[in-house]
Amino acid sequence: KNQVEQSPQSLIILEGKNCTLQCNYTVSPFSNLRWYKQDTGRGPVSLTIMTFSENTKSNRRYTATLDADTKQSSLHITASQLSDSASYICVVSAWKYGGSQGNLIFGKGTKLSVKP
Amino acid sequence: DSGVTQTPKHLITATGQRVTLRCSPRSGDLSVYWYQQSLDQGLQFLIQYYNGEERAKGNILERFSAQQFPDLHSELNLSSLELGDSALYFCASSSGGGSNTGELFFGEGSRLTVL
Numbered sequence: 001k002n003q004v005e006q007s008p009q010s011l012i013i014l015e016g017k018n019c020t021l022q023c024n025y026t027v028s029p030f031s032n033l034r035w036y037k038q039d040t041g042r043g044p045v046s047l048t049i050m051t052f053s054e055n056t057k058s059n060r061r062y063t064a065t066l067d068a069d070t071k072q073s074s075l076h077i078t079a080s081q082l083s084d085s086a087s088y089i090c091v092v093s094a095w096k097y098g099g100s101q102g103n104l105i106f107g108k109g110t111k112l113s114v115k116p
Numbered sequence: 117d118s119g120v121t122q123t124p125k126h127l128i129t130a131t132g133q134r135v136t137l138r139c140s141p142r143s144g145d146l147s148v149y150w151y152q153q154s155l156d157q158g159l160q161f162l163i164q165y166y167n168g169e170e171r172a173k174g175n176i177l178e179r180f181s182a183q184q185f186p187d188l189h190s191e192l193n194l195s196s197l198e199l200g201d202s203a204l205y206f207c208a209s210s211s212g213g214g215s216n217t218g219e220l221f222f223g224e225g226s227r228l229t230v231l
Contacts, residue, residue, distance in 0.1 A: 034220070043118065043206055043222030044159070089159070091220075103172070104149075104220070108158035 004107035023090030122223035134195040141209030148190040
């Protein structure tokens, strides 16, 4: 069964600190992995999209890594800011859609709170 | 601004009623996806349309239906509403729709409250 699991479920850090969010998936055949940021009550916004051959991708203070062998991804946030407080959602795309979710499998997200 | 427009932003209605949520995708995008997000829950895929045709179906209740029109805008119809239908409903669009979905752009959502 295609699944995406994220950890931790929630995280509280102090402003200026770094943090790493995890995403493990069992999706086959793999097409790409995406990280989205969702502010409370707003629509998700894409941070990165990584294909099979990409190991690392950065977007400002966000760095995503992908290990296709172990089927793990991480999102590292550097020098956190109060505006980083949001849910971060890992989404994995399969080459062929299957099951009831089409070809995008969503994780439940990690809720990050950055405190001053 | 993602370029995806959803209306209305907020909607309050009573149980048993019917509502229609509207979505205009980004210019040029052929695929429209609908998602439901209940309080503190993850995004639940409801249905996808590609160029006017239903492409994939998720956990969409029989009381819900959707369609995509020739101008590519989409509507999600929710009927016989129950308290548990209160949620944020997101629309997303992408240029692709087949086996390799392109980047997904989300609207700001429609918040439905059923009293």
